[in-house]
Amino acid sequence: MTIALTPRRAAACALTAALLLPLAACGGEEGGGTENAGGEGQKTELTVLAAASLTDVFKTAGAAYEKAHPGTTVKFSFAGSQDLAAQVKQGAPADALVTADEKTMDGLKSDTGTPTVIAKNRLVIAAGKGNPKNIKDLNDLAKGDLKVVLAAPEVPVGRYSQQVLDQQNVDVKPVSQEPNVRAVLSKVELGEADAGLVYKTDIAAADGKAEGIDIPDAQNAIAAYPAATLKVSEHSDAAAAFVKWLSGAEAQKILADAGFQKP
Structure with a gap:
């Protein structure tokens, strides 16, 4: 069945088409997604x-x-x-x-x-600025008058720390076990602990607020x-x-x- 368009209806249809055309053009931009990083107009x-x-x-x-x-x-x-x-x-x-x-x-x-x-990455011993306790190696961490902080055993650096201590038969009783390596470093920087085990890169980022004591390769653990x-x-x-x-x-x-x- 064909409906004849009166002049009035034809004008209305033309106006509707004119209004919808710009929206159709915008639709591609809105629905284009953000997969192509760096594409013009895309974020x-x-x-x-x-x-x-x-x-x-x-x-x-x-x-x-x-x-x-x-x-x-x-x-x-x-x-x-x-x-x-x-x-x-x-x-x-x-x-x-x-x-x-x-x-x-x-x-x-x-x-x-x-x-x-x-x-x-690899582990180092973190000591206070200037190493006031004169810590030289892993064995020193077992000294009874030393406050040592480690990461919790479920944290990667905590597992690595326990691994190197166990291999050297060093018995450390930490004053606290922290949720991540930066918390360990912070304790040492603030003087709340005398030493801790952190990554070498953490000492590099400490900006002189803590001292790093290297652990020999044969006694160390490598983090991937x-x-x-x-x-x-x-x-x-x-x-x-x-x-x-x-x-x-x-x-x-x-x-x-x-x-x-x-x-």
């Missing part, structure tokens, strides 16, 4: 869950990434790796994860993409930092691009300058 905000020991270096790395990818901003959430794992298991809205050990990452296989180790995308990410392509960038030359130089070892 992507990546949320990266990262181990506390990456706090300083990742701020530098994030700024470098944003400069190279103008359409992308990177927001970090720093905590102990065990806390980050709990957030992932609870479905926290994030795009990528970087832990301070492979064990934690391996426990999240159903929630992540394939991880890639982007850096390594795997990075992976998260399956809940709404920006999977952009997240994968960031994780891949962390293994590239620019990011690796930033990590090396901060004292991290090559993967």
Whole structure:
């Protein structure tokens, strides 16, 4: 059945079409998503869950990434790796994860993409500024008059610490067990503890507020930092691009300058 258009109806149809045309043109922009980081007119905000020991270096790395990818901003959430794992298991809205050990990452296989180790680290003894207790090695940490603080055993640096102490048969009774490595360092910096075990990069970031005493390689533990995308990410392509960038030359130089070892 064909309905004849009166001049009045034809004019109304033409006006409706004219009004809808600009909306149709805008629809492509609104529905285009944010996967293509750096695309003109497109914005992507990546949320990266990262181990506390990456706090300083990742701020530098994030700024470098944003400069190279103008359409992308990177927001970090720093905590102990065990806390980050709990957030992932609870479905926290994030795009990528970087832990301070492979064990934690391996426990999240159903929630992540394939991880890639982007850096390594090693332990040092953190002492107060100027090393007032004259701490020389791991054995000194067992002295009864020394207040030693360690990370909790479920924290990667806490496991590494207990591993090196056990291997040297050093019995340390910590005055506290902290939720992440930065909390251990803070206790030493504030004089609330005489010593603690932290990563080499944490001493580098202490800016003279704490003294680092090296642990020989044969007595040390090496920490590996795997990075992976998260399956809940709404920006999977952009997240994968960031994780891949962390293994590239620019990011690796930033990590090396901060004292991290090559993967």
